Amino acid sequence: MERVIFAELLDRRNRVHTRVRINTLPFRIGRSYNSDLILDDPHVESEHAVVEDDGAGGLRLRDLDSQNGCFEGGAKRPSAHIALGGDTLVRLGHSQLRFRDANFAHGAAIKLVAHTPFVNWLLEHWSALLLIPALGVLLKLGEVWRNTTGDFEWVPALSETTTTLIFLVVWVGAWSLVNQMMRGRARVVAHTVTAFGFEMLLSAITDVAMEWMRFLFAPIEPLELLKIFLLCASGSLMLLAHLSILGAGRRALRYGIALLVATGALGVMVLNYYSTEQADWVETLPYWSRLEPINPRWLTPEAADAYFHELDAMQPELDTLAEKALAEQKPGGATR
Numbered sequence: 049m050e051r052v053i054f055a056e057l058l059d060r061r062n063r064v065h066t067r068v069r070i071n072t073l074p075f076r077i078g079r080s081y082n083s084d085l086i087l088d089d090p091h092v093e094s095e096h097a098v099v100e101d102d103g104a105g106g107l108r109l110r111d112l113d114s115q116n117g118c119f120e121g122g123a124k125r126p127s128a129h130i131a132l133g134g135d136t137l138v139r140l141g142h143s144q145l146r147f148r149d150a151n152f153a154h155g156a157a158i159k160l161v162a163h164t165p166f167v168n169w170l171l172e173h174w175s176a177l178l179l180i181p182a183l184g185v186l187l188k189l190g191e192v193w194r195n196t197t198g199d200f201e202w203v204p205a206l207s208e209t210t211t212t213l214i215f216l217v218v219w220v221g222a223w224s225l226v227n228q229m230m231r232g233r234a235r236v237v238a239h240t241v242t243a244f245g246f247e248m249l250l251s252a253i254t255d256v257a258m259e260w261m262r263f264l265f266a267p268i269e270p271l272e273l274l275k276i277f278l279l280c281a282s283g284s285l286m287l288l289a290h291l292s293i294l295g296a297g298r299r300a301l302r303y304g305i306a307l308l309v310a311t312g313a314l315g316v317m318v319l320n321y322y323s324t325e326q327a328d329w330v331e332t333l334p335y336w337s338r339l340e341p342i343n344p345r346w347l348t349p350e351a352a353d354a355y356f357h358e359l360d361a362m363q364p365e366l367d368t369l370a371e372k373a374l375a376e377q378k379p380g381g382a383t384r
Contacts, residue, residue: 053069053070053149053150054067054068054069054070054147054148054149054150055067055068055070055075055077055085055099055145055146055147056068056145056146056147056148057085057087057143057144057145058144058145058146061229061230062144064146066085068084068085070084070099073099073100073101073107074098074099074100075098075099075100076095076097076098076099077092077096077097077098077099077109077140077145078092078093078094078095078096078097078112079092079093079094079096080094080095082095083095085145087140087141087143089140089141089142089143090141091116091140091141091142091143092114092116092140092141092143093112093114093115093116095112096111096112096114096118096140096141097109097110097111097112097114097118097138097140098110098112099132099147102131106131106132107131107132107147108129108130108131108132109129109130109132109138109147110128110129111126111127111128111129114140116140116141118130118138118139118140119138119139119140120136120137120138120139121136121137121138121139132147133147134147134148134149134152135147135148135152170237170238170241171235171237171238171241171293172237172238173237174237176237176240176241177236177237177240177241180240180241180244180245180249181213181216181240181244181248183248183249184244184245184247184248184249184252185209185213185248187248187249187252188208188209188212188248188252189205189206189209190252191252191255192204192205192208192209193205212247212248216243216244216247216248219243220236220239220240220243223239223243223290223293223294224236224239226294227239227293227294230294230295230296231294231295235293235294238293239290239293242286242289242290242293243286243290246282246283246285246286246289247286250282251282254275254278254279254282258271258274258275258278261274272321273318273321276314276317276318276321277314279313279317280310280313280314280317281310283309283310283313284306284307284309284310284313285306287305287306287309288302288303288305288306291305291306
């Protein structure tokens with residue numbers, strides 16, 4: 049009786065549903081109201097099994113000639129007697145039981161993280177669920193507008209934004225579903241803020257910053273590699289945030305997964321960068337960004353008729369230069 053003093057009824061994900069202290073022996077298990085542990089399982093007998101002293105100072109579970117029997121752990125055949133140690137798993141019908149010692153060693157308590165009111169609002173309040181995606185959509189539309197030199201058209205802009213929006217909704221739904229299955233809470237607000245914050249808000253800020261850096265600094269290739277690094281870092285941080293919200297594994301494991309994903313993505317993107325003609329093109333035109341305005345709308349629009357009028361005005365000068373070049377040629381085509 050000193051070895052095992054608690055019987056735990058587990059759910060499908062091996063979480064404790066009911067915990068009963070074994071105070072006296074024999075300890076009866078079944079569907080009957082006379083049982084010490086009542087199981088609402090139609091595959092369990094009214095008096096299915098009993099926990100008793102094994103005569104050698106330990107405990108055992110004895111099957112009471114039940115129709116479906118008692119199974120230890122993942123065994124495929126029932127056992128008439130099962131020795132109960134400090135972490136023994138027993139299956140009766142569809143019910144899973146665990147028997148543990150009173151001195152079972154639990155892990156250290158998880159330290160509470162004190163969040164500021166703003167962080168609590170971001171992770172829990174329903175208004176953040178509406179505000180952050182709305183802000184991300186507005187930034188996305190603003191980016192499309194900023195890169196448009198002509199008249200802004202709502203249909204193409206909304207189409208491009210909707211594609212990103214659908215992807216993020218599916219992404220958030222998948223993480224929330226996993227969170228619900230593993231932790232019993234979907235944490236939709238936290239996953240939504242994480243996905244939209246990294247994918248729309250942070251990416252918009254990064255794109256603008258990279259445009260200014262390309263405009264201000266001549267070496268383009270290091271900047272392109274920096275952009276790849278920032279994309280991988282942003283993706284790995286978003287993955288780390290989702291894993292932290294989910295509470296999957298220890299902190300070191302979460303950091304390791306995020307670092308592994310970032311390293312793999314960075315390697316693939318860098319190899320893809322140098323395997324295409326993009327790198328050669330960047331090296332050939334090292335100053336193109338100095339000629340490209342930060343905002344295409346900074347360009348002064350010019351009508352087509354005015355453009356061709358300027359070409360017609362240049363035509364006499366071009367003809368004069370051509371005649372001069374021909375006159376300077378020696379007979380036979382050689383030039384002086």
